[in-house]
Amino acid sequence: MPKILLVDDSKTTRAIIAKALRAYDCEILEAPNGADALTLAAESLPDFILLDVTMPVMDGIETLRRLKATESAVKDIPVMMLTANSSPEEIALITELGARDYMTKAYKADTVVDRVKAILPLVQKS
Template sequence: MITVLCIDDETDIRKLLVEELEDAGLNTLEAANGAEGLETILNAWPDIVICDVSMPVMNGHELLAEIQINHPEFSNTPFIMLTAMADKENTLAGLRGGADDYLTKPIDLDLLMAKISGCIMRIENNRKTGQGL
């Protein structure tokens, strides 16, 4: 079964994401900031990460850079960034840093679930063919 890690310092948003993902039949993990998220990634190996950009301790860009540089075994894990900052520069920074997608808040749950479905399809295809993601 697919496991999705939701990283957001806003408890209400994180709980909404978890509820939506669990209603779709997915396993979920939660973290309140990038540092907790990194620990969860290293210990639980989630299949997909949904991560807020602006958080205390370690923000989403810092977390993604940490994964890309120091934990290459996770560098192909689908990483969807969420942010209230809808400007082009933040979007480009996230995508250039290795994010697979970038969604703005308030979150369009239908759009998020469509993006998650695409990630799941790629993960399952890679598992069938024996390829890593």
């Protein structure tokens, strides 16, 4: 069962995406900020990370930087960034830091699932 770590300070966004992903045979882990996400990623080694950019405590850019700087298997986990701000500078930075993909808010949850499936095979529950 694929394990997906969903990191967003918005409970609403986490609920929307988690609900869509649960239609597939995967386990959802949730974190409200980057600091909690780093701990959860190290403990649980998820197969995929969905990471919001703008968050309190530790934002998504710094979280991505730290994920990719680890010496453990965590650095190889594919990360897709979620952002309400798709400036060319931010997208360039996200790409340079090693994110596999990004999505600009607003988006439908099904679109997020489709983009995850392009990187991580998911099987829909029957």
